[in-house]
Amino acid sequence: MIQPQSVGAVVPQRAHFAEPLPLRSGDALPEYELVYETYGELNAARSNAVLVCHALSGSHHVAGHYADDPANVGWWDNLVGPGKPLDTRKFFVIGVNNLGGCYGTTGPAAINPASGKPWGADFPFVTVEDWVAAQARLADRLGIERFAAVVGGSLGGMQALSWALQYPERIAHAVLVASAPRLTAQNIAFNEVARQAILTDPDFHGGHYYEHGVVPARGLKLARMLGHITYLSDDAMADKFGRTLRHGKAVYSYDVEFEIESYLRYQGDKFAGFFDANTYLLTTKALDYFDPAFEHGGILRAALARATADFLVVSFSTDWRFSPARSREIVYSLLHNRRNVSYAEIESDAGHDSFLLDDAHYHGLLAAYFDRIKV
């Protein structure tokens, strides 16, 4: 045993793909670049690779920090590193920024070769399946025939599930955390409100705001504020903010009075300062479209018949955006298909955000599961 450590300073890498990527929508992406990071060493048998898939606002920067920006720590740094649950002494871990992203991978802010201008709203719709197909091409490029595991939380878990269905022979284990086999109507409804906030911002300019030198920051801020409400639990919000008033009493103003207002505005502003609104729109649509059961009459058991991987499914008791019931649907459908599957429902008061925290029991389970994976 060693003390858990950081992977240290990391450097993002780029891979260019000249061959067009056919997309589920019927469209195609003529050429594209993927930005990715890797941690640990690929072994001689090329059998120890683990792909970590990111969620709505995540990126390829999963672990470690940048030499010139030490405060920029990867979004799942508590999971990945020497001595951490996903131990980089054993595994070669890869993080990829998905297509349509805004962290360097080809997305709406990139130049559309056909017009010489930023893609903007003309960037084709990308789905979870398209992301997985692009990730598979990166795996080919890196010489990885089969992943020891594909891991993801939330939307990242959907990618891990999709891997098991699109490339069953290329994945030994799938780890799905706080995920779902498809969004519910309520969940799509939240996404739609977020999109409307962006689409109706006067600075949106039909998605071509780059050319106008503005960004729809108000819409993006509202979208993020709404998102944050749904990522937290009622109890967590009550614990953290309660009804605490900034001035100790009501001052009858629309400025910040309750601390929860301050928190949401701060998170919204921060997010709108760096994230791309078109990426937000595309990504929420990818979430909404994901439904592997759709082509099987809505029957998830039939859709999962293709999977051959072993599964670990994890949910959190207070997560109402990706509730335990959604995870159980996956578990029972895998059971029907006689797959090896384990399922844990972690007691947590932090809602959907729990999957990013390092609760001892949660991380203990992941560590135990990864420890048993043979490479």
Next chain:
Amino acid sequence: MAYRYDYEVITKWISPGERVLDLGCGDGSLLRHLAEVRQVQGYGVENDADKLLTCIRNGVNVIQMDMEKGLAGLEDGFFDHVIMSLSLQAMHNTQGILAEMLRVGREAVVSFPNFGYWRHRQSILNGHMPVSESLPHQWFNTPNVRFFTIADFDALCAMNGIVVRERLAFDESRLIEEEPNFLASVAVYRLGRPD
């Protein structure tokens, strides 16, 4: 890992390659044993966080579920055998879980400590709740919530139309054929639905 003598009996009732569900699977040792000697496709059900973790460490499939609420989500007749080893006495919803076991399984296997065992009766006669190898806890820290005998369980099966296909009773590891309700500390049942 724990290994209990009722495992021997249970193993004899399981055919190679069966689908097996173990309710209250603990550290997963029975499932692991059955995977080794019977190549079963096994799944455990557990609701204790630490035991769940141990199952994962032991490489046993385990599903977190509160059995008191039944086995909703599991399909009718999916399993060849549904096992509950020395856990029935720790559940409130006795009749509910027996019905669920025979819904999702072709047969159910249940073992439990016999409160009618002569040493337990002696203990009560002496004025104290029994503490023994099969009832290792004190009254104030026992996980057991249902206290019943072999005769009681037979009566419950008869009342609920559950068919007792086989019953073996033991005094620790020794097979008891005569007067099991008095002489046996543990009983293992193979249960089915009426044909």
